[in-house]
Amino acid sequence: xxxxxxxxxxxxxxxxxxxxxxxxxxxxxxxxxxxxxxxxxxxxxxxxxxxxxxxxxxxxxxxxxxxxxxxxxxxxxxxxxxxxxxxxxxxxxxxxxxxxxxxxxxxxxxxxxxxxxxxxxxxxxxxxxxxxxxxxxxxxxxxxxxxxxxxxxxxxxxxxxxxxxxxxxxxxxxxxxxxxxxxxxxx
Amino acid sequence: xxxxxxxxxxxxxxxxxxxxxxxxxxxxxxxxxxxxxxxxxxxxxxxxxxxxxxxxxxxxxxxxxxxxxxxxxxxxxxxxxxxxxxxxxxxxxxxxxxxxxxxxxxxxxxxxxxxxxxxxxxxxxxxxxxxxxxxxxxxxxxxxxxxxxxxxxxxxxxxxxxxxxxxxxxxxxxxxxxxxxxxxxxxxxxxxxxxxxxxxxxxxxxxxxxxxxxxxxxxxxxxxxxxxxxxxxxxxxxxxxxxxxxxxxxxxxxxxxxxxxxxxxxxxxxxxxxxxxxxxxxxxxxxxxxxxxxxxxxxxxxxxxxxxxxxxxxxxxxxxxxxxxxxxxxxxxxxxxxxxxxxxxxxxxxxxxxxxxxxxxxxxxxxx
Amino acid sequence: xxxxxxxxxxxxxxxxxxxxxxxxxxxxxxxxxxxxxxxxxxxxxxxxxxxxxxxxxxxxxxxxxxxxxxxxxxxxxxxxxxxxxxxxxxxxxxxxxxxxxxxxxxxxxxxxxxxxxxxxxxxxxxxxxxxxxxxxxxxxxxxxxxxxxxxxxxxxxxxxxxxxxxxxxxxxxxxxxxxxxxxxxxxxxxxxxxxxxxxxxxxxxxxxxxxxxxxxxxxxxxxxxxxxxxxxxxxxxxxxxxxxxxxxxxxxxxxxxxxxxxxxxxxxxxxxxxxxxxxxxxxxxxxxxxxxxxxxxxxxxxxxxxxx
Numbered sequence: 001x002x003x004x005x006x007x008x009x010x011x012x013x014x015x016x017x018x019x020x021x022x023x024x025x026x027x028x029x030x031x032x033x034x035x036x037x038x039x040x041x042x043x044x045x046x047x048x049x050x051x052x053x054x055x056x057x058x059x060x061x062x063x064x065x066x067x068x069x070x071x072x073x074x075x076x077x078x079x080x081x082x083x084x085x086x087x088x089x090x091x092x093x094x095x096x097x098x099x100x101x102x103x104x105x106x107x108x109x110x111x112x113x114x115x116x117x118x119x120x121x122x123x124x125x126x127x128x129x130x131x132x133x134x135x136x137x138x139x140x141x142x143x144x145x146x147x148x149x150x151x152x153x154x155x156x157x158x159x160x161x162x163x164x165x166x167x168x169x170x171x172x173x174x175x176x177x178x179x180x181x182x183x184x185x186x187x
Numbered sequence: 188x189x190x191x192x193x194x195x196x197x198x199x200x201x202x203x204x205x206x207x208x209x210x211x212x213x214x215x216x217x218x219x220x221x222x223x224x225x226x227x228x229x230x231x232x233x234x235x236x237x238x239x240x241x242x243x244x245x246x247x248x249x250x251x252x253x254x255x256x257x258x259x260x261x262x263x264x265x266x267x268x269x270x271x272x273x274x275x276x277x278x279x280x281x282x283x284x285x286x287x288x289x290x291x292x293x294x295x296x297x298x299x300x301x302x303x304x305x306x307x308x309x310x311x312x313x314x315x316x317x318x319x320x321x322x323x324x325x326x327x328x329x330x331x332x333x334x335x336x337x338x339x340x341x342x343x344x345x346x347x348x349x350x351x352x353x354x355x356x357x358x359x360x361x362x363x364x365x366x367x368x369x370x371x372x373x374x375x376x377x378x379x380x381x382x383x384x385x386x387x388x389x390x391x392x393x394x395x396x397x398x399x400x401x402x403x404x405x406x407x408x409x410x411x412x413x414x415x416x417x418x419x420x421x422x423x424x425x426x427x428x429x430x431x432x433x434x435x436x437x438x439x440x441x442x443x444x445x446x447x448x449x450x451x452x453x454x455x456x457x458x459x460x461x462x463x464x465x466x467x468x469x470x471x472x473x474x475x476x477x478x479x480x481x482x483x484x485x486x487x488x489x490x491x492x493x494x495x496x497x498x499x500x501x502x503x504x505x506x507x508x509x510x511x512x513x514x515x516x517x518x519x520x521x522x523x524x525x526x527x528x529x530x531x532x533x534x535x536x537x538x539x540x541x542x543x544x545x546x547x548x549x550x551x552x553x554x555x
Numbered sequence: 556x557x558x559x560x561x562x563x564x565x566x567x568x569x570x571x572x573x574x575x576x577x578x579x580x581x582x583x584x585x586x587x588x589x590x591x592x593x594x595x596x597x598x599x600x601x602x603x604x605x606x607x608x609x610x611x612x613x614x615x616x617x618x619x620x621x622x623x624x625x626x627x628x629x630x631x632x633x634x635x636x637x638x639x640x641x642x643x644x645x646x647x648x649x650x651x652x653x654x655x656x657x658x659x660x661x662x663x664x665x666x667x668x669x670x671x672x673x674x675x676x677x678x679x680x681x682x683x684x685x686x687x688x689x690x691x692x693x694x695x696x697x698x699x700x701x702x703x704x705x706x707x708x709x710x711x712x713x714x715x716x717x718x719x720x721x722x723x724x725x726x727x728x729x730x731x732x733x734x735x736x737x738x739x740x741x742x743x744x745x746x747x748x749x750x751x752x753x754x755x756x757x758x759x760x761x762x763x764x765x766x767x768x769x770x771x772x773x774x775x776x777x778x779x780x781x782x783x784x785x786x787x788x789x790x791x792x793x794x795x796x797x798x799x800x801x802x803x804x805x806x807x808x809x810x811x812x813x814x815x816x817x818x819x820x821x822x823x824x825x826x827x828x829x830x831x832x833x834x835x836x837x838x839x840x841x842x843x844x845x846x847x848x849x850x851x852x853x854x855x856x857x858x859x860x861x862x863x
Contacts, residue, residue: 028624028676035669052655052715059662063698066668070691126655126715180526182465184836185843191611198608199601222591227605230763231682233615233770236608260613260770295613302616337681343762359685416760418752418831421590428592458752459830529685530833533760 007047014040022087027072030087035065052126192288195262200285201227202266203235203259205252205342208349208370208543210242211377215408216274217241219431222424224278230344232258237281238265242348245370248341255342261298262291326357334362339533341369345415349543352520352536359528364521368543376513376545378405403495404433406488413485413537414453417462425449433495443496450489467523467535474512477519481538509545516541565650568640569633569783575790575819576782577602582823590827606779612771617679620768625677629773631670632780639663640787642717646800646807649717656717657709660791661702664747667784668694671749671756671765674777678768686764690756692834693746696841697753701743703849704736708795711856721799730796732859735852737796739845744788744822748781751826758831789818 017040020033038061046054088094122128133141167177176186202221206214217239221228229235232255240252244267256265264284266277284290324334339352349370355363378401411426429449432442453459463481471478476487516539523539524532585598616622642649642656653659668691675687709715711732712723720729730737746753757764766777793799793814800807802814 026621028621028673032624032669032673051653052658055653055655055658055662059658059665062662062665062669063694066672066691066694069672070688124654181528181531181835183839183843184461184833185839187843194607194611197604198611199604201605201608223593225588225593225597225601230759231767233768234612234763234766234774236612258615260615262611262613335681345759356681359688414830418755418758418760419829420759421587421827422830424587424591428590456830458832461836462830462833528835530689530755530758530760530835 003047007044010040010043010047013037014044025086027087028069031065031069031072035061038065049121050125050129052129189288192286195286195288198236199224199226200237200282201229201235202237202239203229203232203255203342204239204241204344205248205255206348207240207242207245207248207341208368208372209374210240210268210348211544212271213241213268213274214348215377215431215434216271217268217278218427220274220278222427222431228344232256232342233260235259236261236263236285238263239278239281240265240267243269243370243372248349248370251342251369261295262288263294324355324357324362326360326362332357339536345412345537347536347541347543350517350536350541352524354524354532356529359530361524361527361529361532364524364532366517366520368517368546371543371546373547374544376510376542378402378542379545399491399495400433403492404430406491407433409537409540410453410485410488410492412540413481413534414459416533416537417459419456419459422449422453422456426453446492446496450493454486454489463534463538466527466531467519467538469519469523473519474509474515476512477516477539481534484538484540510547513542513545517543517546562650564648565641568650569637571645572636572640572783572786572790573779575786575815576779578816579785579819579823580778580782582820583826586823586827606775609771609775609778612774614771614773615768617768619679621677621679623677624673626773628670628673628675628677629769629777629780631666631673632777633783634780635663635666635670636780636783636787638666639784640790643787643790644717644721644794644799645811646809647718652716652718655715657705657715657720657795660717661705664784664788665694665698667747667749674769675756675765678765680768682761682763682767683765686756686758686761686767689758689761689834690749690765692838693749693753693756696834696838697743697746700739700841700845700849701747703846703853704740704743705795707733707736707849707853707856710853711860713860717794721794721801724798725801728796728798733796733852733856735848736856737792739849740792740796741818741822741825742845744785744792745825748785748788750781750785751822752829752832754826755831755834785822786815786819789822790815792818 014037017033017036021030021037024030024033039058042054042057042061045057048054164172167179168174169178176182202217204214204217204221218228226237232238236259238252238256238259240248256263262285264281266281268274268277323331326332335356337354337356339354340346340350341348349368351367351369353365353367354361407426407430411423411430414420414423414426426449429442429446433446460482463485466481468480469477477484519539520536520541523535527535580602581599583598584601585595588598588601589595639660641651642653642659644652649656671690672687675683675685675690677683708720708729711729712720714720714723723729745751749756755761755764757766761767763769766774769777790811793811797814797818800811802810805813
């Protein structure tokens with residue numbers, strides 16, 4: 001009973017705060033409305049007994065949203081007093097598309113005949129998750145991780161317009177790099 | 188039961204101290220009184236309940252003070268310490284004003300009424316809160332980013348008296364900077380002014396300008412400011428205490444042992460060196476006291492302080508507050524802070540520590 | 556030896572955190588008073604006197620402020636501290652001994668990122684905004700080494716459950732087994748409580764930074780929350796690295812309290828002795844030195860666990 005109530009509150013709250021993302025008139029509030037939606041979804045995951053995944057969603061989403069806030073609002077030096085701005089473009093089209101997708105997914109969830117559960121849930125879902133990810137799929141996961149990491153490094157390198165020749169001189173002989181703001185190690 | 192009054196009586200006041208040019212003597216007395224009474228010094232007007240103004244009145248400074256006064260949430264009181272002698276008296280009076288709950292309530296009601304009237308008069312506003320938007324400009328990476336215009340000072344803690352640094356910020360990086368002096372006046376610097384030494388004129392207790400102990404006190408004053416900006420309040424507070432002890436007429440070699448310990452502690456701090464290394468590097472064209480980076484400059488202060496407690500070591504450097512040096516420091520500020528973030532800019536200003544009293548009615552060069 | 560306590564003990568958590576937080580604030584004030592040349596005893600009552608002042612002070616309304624986010628940010632700090640403390644065991648029992656207690660602690664402590672940014676953004680002040688962004692840079696610097704330190708402790712125990720981590724230390728404390736992880740944990744404890752050498756997000760050079768526009772009870776909540784946070788990260792060091800409630804003679808809860816007091820005292824002393832760390836310099840150290848160091852530490856512990 002209590003679980004049902006918690007689920008209902010979180011489900012309604014998640015959808016409402018998700019909608020709020022497009023209703024509020026400031027980027028900061030939209031960010032935190034989206035964060036609230038994710039956190040409420042995390043509670044639903046916790047209710048499934050997947051404590052590791054649920055807590056991980058909370059952890060990663062907070063960090064992710066804050067990093068996103070930096071990129072969205074970075075260097076907008078209009079603290080809070082940002083002009084009210086609308087969060088949507090092409091209002092009618094986006095409303096139609098999103099309502100259609102929502103109905104399609106909801107219909108799928110309600111109408112599809114879900115199979116009966118056959119097995120037992122594992123005693124420790126966290127361990128089962130770890131074995132699933134790091135067991136026979138280990139090679140795939142490691143590769144995916146490496147590719148993600150390489151993508152991030154490559155993207156950063158491509159966007160930085162200063163290379164090693166700018167830092168260490170044309171013959172790379174400079175002892176200390178010439179940076180606009182030096183780091184803490186002097187390299 | 189009057190809970191408000193009960194709490195008020197137990198509260199230690201928190202003072203926001205603003206120094207005008209010509210108010211160094213009063214500031215030293217205020218800092219000393221605040222320290223000895225166990226009061227706190229506020230970082231910003233919002234947390235303060237006491238506005239302490241050190242030094243002579245000035246119309247331009249008054250505008251800034253009015254804004255500060257308006258930002259203080261209340262209960263609030265103001266103390267004008269125009270001279271060092273009156274400090275104890277005005278602080279006591281301000282404390283009594285703070286405790287007068289009835290008058291504070293009247294002040295609060297009046298402000299609320301004024302705020303309501305202003306809000307009704309303003310009506311529909313174009314800008315959120317009636318504030319202007321930031322404009323855009325290219326940053327150092329070639330991106331078009333918002334620019335914010337901000338004035339650092341004159342009402343800022345641990346900041347040279349009367350200095351107003353008008354900066355354009357992108358993020359927390361200073362893009363443009365211009366120096367302006369609020370209330371500049373002709374007159375001697377506090378550290379150069381002749382002082383009454385008739386009572387105890389023995390060499391041990393002499394506190395006249397140029398004396399190693401006065402030089403050391405001036406250097407300690409600069410060092411405590413830098414230490415506060417560098418986020419080391421414990422060392423800064425100890426520096427203030429030792430500075431006051433050096434300026435105390437009639438004391439013998441009392442604080443010398445402690446001064447040596449303090450010097451050792453600050454000098455040995457790798458973290459402090461790491462924070463100031465390579466900041467605001469000045470070449471050989473500048474006066475000797477300003478050359479090198481921020482670390483070189485504060486290390487030089489420590490040497491002057493040491494010269495006061497080690498009589499056999501003579502201070503080879505000139506008096507630190509020579510007007511030419513102060514002017515050069517002031518002119519160096521804009522070019523050194525541009526391209527730096529705020530933390531570095533504040534450390535650079537604190538390490539140059541322009542004595543705004545020594546420059547006279549000097550108009551600084553327009554910065555970049 | 557593990558167990559979840561009855562629900563009413565959740566009420567004890569904020570009380571204990573406040574007590575330790577008050578101790579940290581009073582200790583800091585006493586050390587400051589000694590440096591300032593006044594009686595250190597006055598420092599013991601200084602936080603109470605300051606609280607009295609802030610209770611009387613009026614709150615501020617700022618034109619153009621995002622009041623919702625501003626107030627939410629301040630309130631989130633003590634709430635995050637209490638939530639993080641739910642998995643910290645006092646002696647053998649915690650309010651909730653989650654099977655993923657270590658991750659829960661990490662998730663709750665990351666809420667501070669959102670809290671400080673909201674606080675800085677909401678106040679419509681340049682100082683606040685710079686302070687809020689500064690904390691995000693700090694977060695991005697300390698968080699990875701901190702996570703690897705937590706991971707190493709969990710790795711040593713082979714479990715994310717805090718009581719299992721305590722149980723794994725009945726032979727040797729993890730502080731001895733994994734000194735690098737412990738040192739990094741203490742460093743990040745100061746950083747995540749934005750306190751002492753890592754206090755620049757609310758620093759003096761920013762006129763109070765993210766807290767620059769706060770007054771009265773709002774400021775009191777933030778300051779109390781910050782000290783509660785310092786207390787909870789110190790308290791978590793005990794089950795993770797210092798053997799939890801294990802010790803001779805005294806009961807487990809007494810040992811936990813004593814060890815927590817010791818860690819708090821160490822952090823207060825460090826905060827007194829060290830100047831601020833500039834983030835643009837620390838970031839490079841964190842990523843180039845601390846991340847590889849904690850990774851090597853994790854590798855060493857993993858090999859040790861496998862060969863044991």
